[in-house]
Amino acid sequence: MTAQILSRVLVWSLPVGALVIVGLISGCPSPKQTVATGDAASRVYVPPGQYDEFYAFLSGGFSGQVTVHGLPSGRLLKVIPVFSVHPENGYGYTPETQPLLMTSHGFIPWDDSHHPELSQTDGVPDGRWLFINSNNTPRVARIDLRTFETVEIIEIPNSGGNHASPFVTQNTEYVVAATRFSVPIPQKDVPIATYKENFNGTLSFIKVDPKSGRMELAFQILVPGYNYDLAHAGKGPSHGWAFFTAYNTEQAHTLLEVNASQRDKDFIAAVNWKKAEEYLAQGKYHEMPAEYYHNVYDEQKHMATSRVLTKVKVLIPSECPGMIYYLPTPKSPHGVDVDPSGEYIVAGGKLATVIPVHSFSKMLKAIENQEFDTTIDGIPVLKYEAVLAGEVKTPGLGPLHTEFDGKGYAYTSHFVSSEVVKWKLGTWEVVDRIPTYYSIGHLMIPGGDSRKPWGKYLLAMNKITKDRYLPTGPELVQSAQLIDISGEKMRLLLDFPTLGEPHYAQGLPAELITKNNLKVYPLQENAHPFAVKSVEQARVERKGNEVHVYMTAVRSHFRPDNIEGIQVGDKVFFHVTNLEQDWDIPHGFAILGSNTAEILVMPGQTKTLVWEPKKPGVYPFYCTDFCSALHQEMQGYVRVSPRGANVPLTYGTGQE
Amino acid sequence: MRPAVRLSILIAVLSLGFLFVLPLWSIRLEAPQYPEGVSMEIWLTKLSGQLDLINALNHYIGMRPIHQENFPELNLMPWLILGLIGLGLLVVLFNRRWLLGIWVIVFGLLIAIGLVDFYRWGYEYGHNLDPRAPIKVPGMAYQPPLIGSKRLLNFVAHSYPAAGGLIAFGSFVIGTVMLTAECLHARRQKRRCMDIGWKSRVPVTVP
Incomplete structure (x- = not known):
């Protein structure tokens, strides 16, 4: 009898055990919502013949171009050739467009386009121009949003890797550019091991003509040889200032992944550009020889011309007190983002366990009270506690970049933990998080870096795609994900593939652009010599x-x-x-x-x-x-x- | 004529001034590729609209290009309308029923001649096609409708009076209605409608 029971138990043990295991696996709540649910389809469905609500401009990364998408559908509307030749329409091949790609290194058919930035009026995108930087051979381009064509490219001298660019000031007075790789300035043949003595960075301010949009390199600030990563200009009360992140303050020149990750705090450089203008007007600049190209496309002649410039005005911080300060910021910061009020300066310390938020008003007070830790090459380093507004504690891993919804919330991308974290300005508490597929780099809310975000959607730009689409061999497209941020909880709505590797994007309501859209070039105005x-x-x-x-x-x-x-x-x-x-x-x-x-x-x-x-x-x-x-x-x-x-x-x- | 009639005629005459600043007729073409439509307008003195585009499209069917210089009417029409306005002012000034009659008849004739001329041009352009045209559809002519809508291959052509044309027509209708009203009034007073009337103004002297 006992044997019979035992044998029954044994007979059933296998299937029951298997069921328990299966139950445990499938019953476990999935930690991630990997697919869109509910009415997501209807939220992104734009019926045939109807327009999207927003334009989104995505950088093409290593494609060198800019892509234009409609949101919420994600439909690709145009590839704008900027820094790479485009055989499809002759860009970079015709004598009319070849001058646009001329540099002091000769004709360059490719570059790495990084951060699109819309022109702003009163701190709000105005739909006139889109600026974008090239990282490899430092340049800034301007795209005319009437024609969606590249109309101007200016080279940045004294720079290596134009990464912290091309962020605009509140009324597009300036577009900024800062060198990611410090280099000998002026360039010379020196041992790389003399990095600390011979290498410097520059923060460049490009003046933009308010009518024509024409760019002109107004001045550069010579700064210590760190890596300058990203930037954003102040707005509202902080209008007149620009902020740049700096990492590798260790000044390593080899194996940076280790050697540039040693210090607890790197910096945000805060530049009072109105002060810089004063010093410039007083003639406190050094005129340095520099060779750089300025290429302009004439939309009536349908032809670009290049001119070579040979001088640049350089300001040196030790000679210009009050022009620039360093704000200590944890662990190799990437993004530096100013909230819509202009008071909070949010840093994305790639390796930090907190998101530090600096206060602009506290910064002014700390400057007034001279609460300095030290001074580096004439640049006072403010005390961390004196400028800090608060820290978002354990938000996620690898915070990179933050945008705002205009309703009091901030959204920070986290590369390592592959998620977007929503937190509240002022209380610094995390209120929601949503996974991304996979490893988000940057994110974009239309107007999300301006004074007036249109906080309805968030676009996540992911670095790793893996299994999100039908496989295409070893090389896959990059993927963007549209997230609904209109409610309390973020909701995944849509995945769509992108061109190249978008490093940032800009968005704005479509009507700001459609009202000025050009349909044909008036033949009577065509002034092409042939x-x-x-x-x-x-x-x-x-x-x-x-x-x-x-x-x-x-x-x-x-x-x-x-x-x-x-x-x-x-x-x-x-x-x-x-x-x-x-x-x-x-x-x-x-x-x-x-x-x-x-x-x-x-x-x-x-x-x-x-x-x-x-x-x-x-x-x-x-x-x-x-x-x-x-x-x-x-x-x-x-x-x-x-x-x-x-x-x-x-x-x-x-x-x- | 009664004062109200006289005033109405004055309005009808003066409204013809709008013909110098508003198009008379509009031809609009719609096709699957042209959801926004392609249009041309005929004015007293000129043609306007997307003529280059219409000519570019018409070359497929071998239609002669439409150029303003080819229409001598555009030089004549403003003078005719000025004449009509002048005559109308005489009607108001001399206040004579028979003069109003003449004005209405002249106006009516001008409208009729204009429409016939318009039809003739439409026929000419629609039928007199280049025999070497790329697109030839046997039995197909491309005459736009005189008034109304008509399908011509992938296009639907709409031909309708524009603001100026409507004003001219309205002016003519006022003239006709006023003339009729005056005649009925005259009949009630046992007088002839079209009495030239100079004599009646001479006071009858009783010997």
Whole structure:
């Protein structure tokens, strides 16, 4: 009997045990909400034919570009070529756009675009321009938000890795730029081990013309050789100041992952730029030789030009008291974010266990009372306790960057614990947290770094994607996640893939941009030197071995479409003017064997493709953008003869 | 004529001044690719609207390009309307029923001639197509409707009087109604509607 019971128990022990184990595993509450639930689909669904509520501008990271998305749908609306060539439309290949990518190191076809920043008026995004920095070869670009085209790029001298950039002051008086890698200033050939003696950083202030948006490097502040990481300007009461994070205050020059992580506190540099302006006006600057490019695209000439500048004004902190202070800040801070009121300065200490929040008013008081720990190269270091407003305790691991919702809450991305943490300004208590997939870098709330956040959505930009989408081999896209922050609890709404690796984004209500959107370039205003404004003016001119084709494109033909008399060794310039004045009727142009990219010409615009034929023959060209019912008929031929042949230069269209 | 009639005629005549600042007629084209529509307007003295675009589209079907210079009417029409206004002012000044009659008849004739001319141009442009046109649809003509809407391949053409045209029509209607009212009034007074009337002004002397 006992044996029978025992055998029954044994017989059932296996399945029951298995069930218990399965129950334990599945019954355990999942620590993470990995999928969107509830009405998430309808919250992000923008019906066909309707517009998104917000524009979002994401940096393309190592793609060098900017992408434009609509929110809440996440739909990709445009890739704006900025720091990398874009064969798709000829950016960086045409003589019109090549000057934009000129630097003191020559033509550079690629860069790493990092932080988009919208122009602001009275501390609120105004939808006029978007600035973005390139990190590798230090530059700042300006995009015109009427046309969504890059119209200006200025190089930053005395800088290595333009990372803390291009954050704007309250009325876009300045765009800032600071060097991530300190370098010898001016550059010279020195042993790397002499880092401490020979290396310096610079904080650059680029003046922006309030009407045209035109940039000009106003001055640089020479600072100790740390790594300057991110920045934000003050607003409201702190208007007139700009804040930069600095890590590697250890001044390590090798194995930074260890050697630059030793000190408990690094710094936030607080710059009183109005004071700097005073010193500048008093002539307390040093004029240093420096070679840097300033490239401007003329939207009427449809052409960029470069100029080389050779001097920069440098201010030295020890000669300019009251211009700059250091705020001790825990553990290699990354983001420095000023809340909408302008009072709180939040730092993201990558390796810190707290989120320190500095108080602007306490900082002013500490300066007044001279509560300094020490002074470094003429820069007073304020006492941590004297400037601290509070600390968010154990928020998560690896805090990076904070944005605000305008309702009294802050949201900090945490790379290591892969989450967004919501906390309350003033009480510093954590009120909510939501996981991200995976390892969020930056986050964005439309207007979330301004005085007036539109706190409805938060966009998380993640560094690791893994299993979030159908796999595509070893290389995966980066992923963004849209989080609803309109309620008390954050809610995951949507995942969408992004281009390159977004390092930051900006967003604003769509109508701030749509009201100024340009549909076509007015043909009558086209001042391109090789433009032709009607088919009658189309022609071909030879100047030595240069041949200029003044070509028109209109539905559905090129004029001229047959050209003879070109010789091997000629340099042929196809200056194509799109005569259309109708929205969304671009024409493309490409020719067989061309060693450059195609061009896409917008209505009313002129672009040039340069072609150097190498072999005799007849070469077809065609329109590459499906423009009309007779797009496939939009083509032509160029006859290329051997050098010295006596084929006369002839051209025409419609001549049998 | 009664004062109210005289005043109405004055308003009708003066309102014709708007024809110099408002379009007479509007032709609007809609297609799947043009949800916002493509339009042109006909004025007393000019054509306006997206003519270049319309010409670019019309070249597929071989329609002649529409250019303002090709319409001598645009030089003539302002003078005709000025004449009509002048005549109308004479009606008000001399206060004569028969003169009003002439004004209404002249006005009516101008409208009729204008519409016939408009139809003739529409017919001409719609039928007289380049035989080498890329798109040829057998039996298809592209004459826009004189008034109303009509499908022409992928486009729907809407042709309607614009503000100026409506004002002109309104002015004509006022003239016609006033003339009729005056005639009825005259009949009630046992007088002839179109009595030239100069003699009646001579006082009858009783010997």
